[in-house]
Amino acid sequence: MLHFSRWKTLLIWLVAFAAIVVAAPNLLTEAQRASLPGWLRHDRVTLGLDLQGGSHIVLKVERSDIVKDRLEELVGNVRNALRGAGIRYTGLTGNDQTVTVRITDPAETQKAVDLLKPLTAAGGHSGPEVGLQQAGEGQLSLQISDAGITADVASAQTRSLDIVGRRIAGFGYTDFLVRPDGADRIVVQVLGSIDAERLKNLLNQPAKLSFHLIDESMSGQEALNGRWPVTSEVLYSLDDPPVPYLVDRTAFVTGANMVDIQPVVDPQTQDTSIAYRLDAGGKERLAEMTGQNIGKHLAIVFDDQVMSAPVIEAAITSGEGRISANFSDDGVRDLAVMLRAGALPATLTSVEERSVSPAFGAESIFSGLVAGIVAVVLVAALMIALYRILGVIAVVSLIFNLIFIVAGLSLAGATLTLPGIAGIVLIVGMAVDSNVLIYERIREEERTAHSFGEAVGRGFSRAFATIVDANVTIFIAAVILFYLGSESIRGFAVTLAVGILTTLLTAFTLTRSIVAVWVRKRHPRHLPKSLLTHLFEHANIRFMGIRRYVFTASAIISLIAMVAFASLGLHLGIDFTGGSLIEVTAKQGNADIADLSSRLNDLNLGDVRVEPAGGGANARIRIASQGGGENAEQSAATLVRGELEEDYDFRRVEVVGPAISGELTMMATLGVLAALAAILVYIWIRFEWQFAVGAIIATLHDVIIMLGLFVLSGIEFNLTSIAAVLTIVGYSLNDTVVVYDRMRENLKRYRKMPLPILIDASINQTLSRTVLTAATTLLALLALFLFGGEVIRSFTFAMLFGVALGTFSSIYIAAPVLIVFRLRPDAPDGEESNKTDAGVRSGTVV
Template sequence: MLYFSRLKMILIWLAVAATVVLAAPNLFPASTLAQLPNWVPKRQMTLGLDLQGGSHILLQMNQNDLIKDRLETSRDEIRTLLRDANPKINYTGLSGSGRTVQVRITDPSQLDAAKKVLKPLTDPVAAGLFTGGSVQEMTLDDSEPGLLKFTVTDAGIKYRTSTALTQSIEVVERRVNELGTTEPIVQRQGDDRILVQVPGLQDPQRLKEILGQTAKLTFQMVDQSMPVQDALNGRPPAGSSILYSQDDPPVPYLIENRVIVSGENLVDAQATYNSQNNEPVVSFRFDSKGATRFGQATAQNVGKLFAIILDNQVISAPQIREPILGGTGQISGNFTAQSANDLAVLLRAGALPATLTVIEERTVGPGLGQDSIHAGKVAGIIGSILVVAFMFVAYGFLGFLANIALAVHVAMIVGLLSLLGATLTLPGIAGIVLTIGMAVDSNVLIYERIREERRAGRSVIQAIDTGFTKALATIVDSNVTSLIATVVLFYLGTGPVKGFAITYAIGILTTVFTAFTFTRLLVSIWLRRARPKELPRAPVTFIPPGTKIPFMGIRRWTFALSSLLSILSVVLFMTVDINYGIDFKGGSLIEVQSKSGNADLADIRGRLTELNIGEVQVQQFGEPNDVLIRVGTQEGGENAEQTVIDKVRGELQDQYDFRRVEVVGPTVSGELAKQGTIAMLIALLGILVYVWFRFEWQFAVGAIIATVHDVVMTIGFFVITGLEFNQSSLAAILTIIGYSLNDTIVVYDRVREDLRKYKKMPLPQLLNNAINETLSRTTLTSVTTILALLALVLFGGEVIRSFTMAMLFGVVFGTYSSIFIAAPLLILFKLRPQATAADEEKPVNGKAVAT
């Protein structure tokens, strides 16, 4: 086990060197890397939006818009087909509502001809080049004599939505790219959503305005057959509608419904200045078809007014003084330089096929991102120093070797994150710091096993060899259970939580290599060169060898205590409102920083209360000049949530910098709550199956009960402390599930080993022995993890404090449950049936066993 061939040693050192080389670019600024030769690795970790600043916006397509457009198109198509039929087919009552458009054929003898003429509406359409197949968009119902009803099918809506979403993604990409941002991400999410992430964006409000506009541009004639006021007082003429301008107050116009030219015929649009009055305008240019139609319309209507309409609002309504034949023109209308440029961006990118609504927004200012990076670095350095010092104190020279492996472990995480192009988030930094604390767990397992084997009389080399061999199965089992919870977190988490899952999963995988393979190589080199006669002594012995604590003797007390605390947690959860974050109940969260002096909480609270935006909470957040504002869910739906942000920004932006804005609408919050519940159930089920497969059923059920106990305790902790329960808190609970199982598996692995070794030993005594034998490992691992988490709690910043405090609490209770809950449950489940109550009092080696 300790022998390494030359080839194997070379491969291990090459792997270490490669990860160090891949991680190294992260130590240098981008300007320095740019000056290096091209063959030098330069790829750095991608920073998440919470570290570099930027906007994360989730848009949802309005399917009602698509259905409405489909009905309007169908009405026009029916009208055209029936009028152009030969002979002409007479009809009446052409109308549409809901998902159905209907028409009544006045002459029964023409009914069959009408069905034949309108058959194209129900013909299947190709679903796609690669998917194959076809979709029937509309069905015909002719059960009522003379009445034809065409209804849009579910498959038709799904097809239209998919097609429109693809088109919308292209339009959104063009709009975002026109803003000049670097490396934006625009991708499909689900059946009707688009995720937009723009790093380093300074003005998220402008991005939302540009993405939120449908930008349907049309050129239509103004109906001058009657004054618009008469139309307002009475009824507009047939074929005309009343639209309003963008002015304040808006000006009404009577507009003909007939579209002369639409934005589809535009080939270019640029923000320029009017040569006569130097006002910002938007110059446009049509394609040949648009130029022809526009030229004909203006030639036929000289002296009349025509309207330029954007999303059913009149931008301007100039008079046609002469025919416009060149296919070019200008749009004027009280523009600023930026608004003219934004309109040009919208027109160049094209119109969206349906309205996109912002249902989730997370914006972080660059200042807060830099603060988070600094806090993460400080917490990481302090946590690493504490863990390294503790390992040296606990194991001496072997601890020094473990620390070398720990440094390689961190380099491998950073190197792999850089190689994979994974995104590093603030919770991701917490994941790295946490794996620093947990990475030594495998070393502790190995070293404690080596000490046991040495105390059993084996030589130094035999003890080390056996220690590595016997620890391997436990290392694999404990890490697999953590990995199951982490994989679930990755697939069901979003944003920063997914970043935590990635770094934590990579940390788990690299732990097995650095702690087992690389540490074993370092130990074998030391053995070959030093040829020691004894294991290195540790400066401090935390758990004396041969400890005989009668844990099972107090199991009834611990069961009673845990049952009482669990019931109390459940009762509190059901009677006291847990402090749910906006992730689960919706609403808005805004972090602001005073531009000068301390923040005035009372003033902010009073000013926001006057805005009539519902429930408002204002609290200090970290420093005296930092304030966290929470606004409850709005009754008006997703758009009302965005209106709240605009109101708060308008009220406070003169005196406060907006460092972070998060808006979660009711749609997303409900989904996140559902996903969180599913994630925990799937994680527990996956762990149950794995433990059942590796052990007996009593072990699996015991492990799950102990883990559920830890989850219930953690939820009770959130209720009592009032800490915000959000997505990061859910990540903490899933991580606690993995950690708790990690601890429990170590104890269970020793119990299983002792069951084979001591066939006749009463189960309570066997469990006492197993727990005492693994007590050093349990204690030392918990201490190293707690040290790393303590650094995060104290120095990691306010943003992840609830996450790290929950983790700290969970680690303590996870250690407790593996000893006082998981192990005693094996007695309750009669793991060894012959270990009856009489056995518990039976003398062993001449002494009564304390139970």
């Protein structure tokens, strides 16, 4: 019986009211939320970068810089140690991770070994950081271990986190996130309207500033033509063309000694420079070195380039000065920010960038809201047309389901992305699937129940296991998607997973309580009828009668898809190939596609494609991978920005380097395999092995044909495509589970019925559910396809095709496989078999 106590009903509505209270702040402005009482939670969903604009940049600590610094440090330590002990040596060089030196007097070799052993001490690692080896004729080599370098990289990453945060804050941004990623990367996300190119320049440079003396024993050019002292090095100036200088390696003042750094403008010449003040230690060393070297040149070195080389006219005792630089006004201000924040321990290379303008984000929000509203209206109209008052109850539950989703995301502090909005719209269609399953089960139970109330209670109870089984498959796909690494895909996965949980909650608490009140107050005798009510009630389609033909046709289509995949391949997006995708909007008039193509081809960037992008003023530029590493990809995007910035605004910029694209490819492959394995293990546990095999074959069929669709249609295959494939796998198995669940019931009831007839009967009995659940999901996806915007259009197109494909495969692929693997040997024709056959075909339950 369907019964809800008053306390249980009150608890359900208290939870619903609490959800409204938690979700409501998302509709308020900042000022309105500030005026709320202190005891009320002010949680709200955080809009992702693709909805409010900003930049997502992944920086990688350059291991080569760490190796170089360690090598120079080790060479210097060896030199100082041997010189301090008066041991003569020759050939002191550093290469890769090895320092070699030859002791001139072989008799002093052991003394040198004992002297250098302290340099091999482990720095908190399990083994020595530096290995010391001795060869013949006084030859010694010190090898820096990979473990030591790896530890230094990790240390550099940790130190860089704080410095990067200070630089971004110094740049004037307040809404940003800096976090470590893996062993050598840093993820930076800055929200709002920003200059992404300037931000990258600010974060990439180590900004190591130091004061040296010019080695005037020879000119820089003479040093290049011959040999220069080992205590000096040749550095180039910032001029164009650059001038070589022979600079003493020893720095007596560094950026760490600067305690006050400000950009200043000369009121007469309008030239900009950096004014600095030194701490006590720096002031003392500067005064000492300049006093001892009057008439010589001072070298101010910035990131291994000579910024300026003034003559020392007198001792600098004030500890204050100015550094003139051939920088723009913005460049000088950025330099001041970098120097105040501190020098990075190594260069940070941009390996990935995803930037979105606030205007583009606002368009995405509007498109998502329109798609959501249209989806709700379409699904509501269909449910009310099908179930009248119960359809209204389903719509009320759907609205509360959406409120629960927003409340859950708010409490979790989740980030809502554009694919996340797509996930919510998809839930609009999938949420009422549970209502359809329940209502259609109630319709069946009416035939044998003693009262309508009993039929409603049995309908809810017996639909529970089917709904849970069906939604677990999609939940597993959502969990796998969460670990694929992309921020936007994670947003989709989170909303999908939360939506599934809230759907189960509302279906068996809120919906059930409302239906219980309706039954108790109105005392209905049957489900409300409509024109569509009995559309599939007496369906008696012989699906298995043509199974061989359909199976053959599907096999041929799958073979064509595999051949096309092997010969033509997928049109992979930059997520998997690397490269750049840039969307621009003309500042005046429409985008000139031909002119854009001509201008970009002159940049010699290889394969560049320009195409319209939703509106005459917009254009989309695709630049193939440059094949020259991470810096090459960034340089290509920088060239495009420089070429087009006067005539176009940049709506969206995505740059993916080869390291990231390779990892995304591996993650996507492993993600698909992991999702398939997890889902099929669940099916194997819940059903007999033949059902699991049928689900495997049907799933492979869907995946192969989906890939064929991408190949033959030329739709770009990217991370959102992976999300579409995994979601379709879950949805297809959702439908398959509904059919399998009914087959399992009928196998227990009709033990002698021939399997093909039993399968036909089971499919016909669940046909209304199969068709109607697909219809509601397709309506939501259609709204998303028409109004959701260009960014997710390929995703929704794939989903539309996939839902239809999944519905087909659950009938014509998953079911016939059970016959092939002889789930049950055919019972002999006889009176009992004929009776049961007739009973099932008429739709009765015996």
